[in-house]
Amino acid sequence: MIIECLLRHSVGKRGIRCIHTSQRLAKEALKNSKNKSQSSQEWLRRQLNDPYVRRARYENYRARSVFKLMEMDEKYGLLSPGMIVVDCGAAPGAWTQYVVQRLKLDASEPHTTGAVIGVDIRPIQPIAGAILLSNTDFTKPLNQSKILHSLNGKSVDVVLSDMAPNASGQHDFDSMAIHALCYSALQFSLTVLRPFSGTFVTKVWEGPTTPALRNDLSVFFSEVKHLRPDACRGDSTESYILCRHFKGVKR
Numbered sequence: 001m002i003i004e005c006l007l008r009h010s011v012g013k014r015g016i017r018c019i020h021t022s023q024r025l026a027k028e029a030l031k032n033s034k035n036k037s038q039s040s041q042e043w044l045r046r047q048l049n050d051p052y053v054r055r056a057r058y059e060n061y062r063a064r065s066v067f068k069l070m071e072m073d074e075k076y077g078l079l080s081p082g083m084i085v086v087d088c089g090a091a092p093g094a095w096t097q098y099v100v101q102r103l104k105l106d107a108s109e110p111h112t113t114g115a116v117i118g119v120d121i122r123p124i125q126p127i128a129g130a131i132l133l134s135n136t137d138f139t140k141p142l143n144q145s146k147i148l149h150s151l152n153g154k155s156v157d158v159v160l161s162d163m164a165p166n167a168s169g170q171h172d173f174d175s176m177a178i179h180a181l182c183y184s185a186l187q188f189s190l191t192v193l194r195p196f197s198g199t200f201v202t203k204v205w206e207g208p209t210t211p212a213l214r215n216d217l218s219v220f221f222s223e224v225k226h227l228r229p230d231a232c233r234g235d236s237t238e239s240y241i242l243c244r245h246f247k248g249v250k251r
């Protein structure tokens with residue numbers, strides 16, 4: 001487990017080489033893994049054979065997770081230049097990298113008005129064009145105030161939550177733990193999203209409380225879709241709920 005965490009969050013010199021470093025370390029670790037647990041060995045093998053890991057490496061993204069957001073964006077047109085986006089659970093930073101590109105926040109478009117704020121409880125290495133809040137627990141009200149402060153009164157077009165707790169292996173418990181993060185991101189969204197057009201995307205691990213979560217989301221959004229992008233691992237219960245057309249609440 002420790003090896004897995006180290007590899008997942010290893011970042012190279014320029015901050016965009018996480019996957020490269022991870023692949024190299026995975027190969028070395030697999031060679032030396034005879035004494036490691038079976039699950040660590042399986043993870044290493046899967047990492048080396050995963051086409052999304054290879055593609056992320058080739059396209060200079062920090063994690064394979066980028067392809068989940070990319071697929072949802074390509075299908076539903078979530079992101080465009082000029083938008084304000086908050087990315088909750090942003091480390092190591094692949095979703096934020098993608099948002100920066102889609103919003104043209106890199107040097108290619110100097111006069112763009114949009115912004116992306118990436119937040120994570122872990123460190124996030126710098127990403128040109130993004131505002132990053134590292135070592136920041138999103139669920140803490142004080143930290144949400146910091147995000148509001150960086151927004152400077154502007155409404156948000158898209159709130160993304162790819163937040164995930166450390167899994168305990170107890171399926172129902174883990175599912176409820178991730179739902180707690182979803183509700184925290186939802187509550188924040190209700191205060192910042194642009195009424196009638198705002199979008200909220202959240203990762204879930206399916207469990208007994210997922211239908212209730214979906215019902216709650218449909219109170220606040222006109223369109224709620226449950227999606228499972230191709231890049232979700234076959235053996236995981238992970239999926240995403242895409243909520244569009246925020247109905248607005250009385251503030």
Ligand SMILES: C[S@@+](CC[C@H](N)C(=O)[O-])C[C@H]1O[C@@H](n2cnc3c(N)ncnc32)[C@H](O)[C@@H]1O
Binds near residue numbers: 065088162
């Ligand atoms: C699947 S990873 C996100 C990957 C990211 N979307 C990317 O593409 O690089 C889930 C992240 O959620 C973060 N997380 C979990 N609980 C959090 C919390 N309370 N506040 C902020 N981030 C949290 C974890 O630290 C982890 O980095």
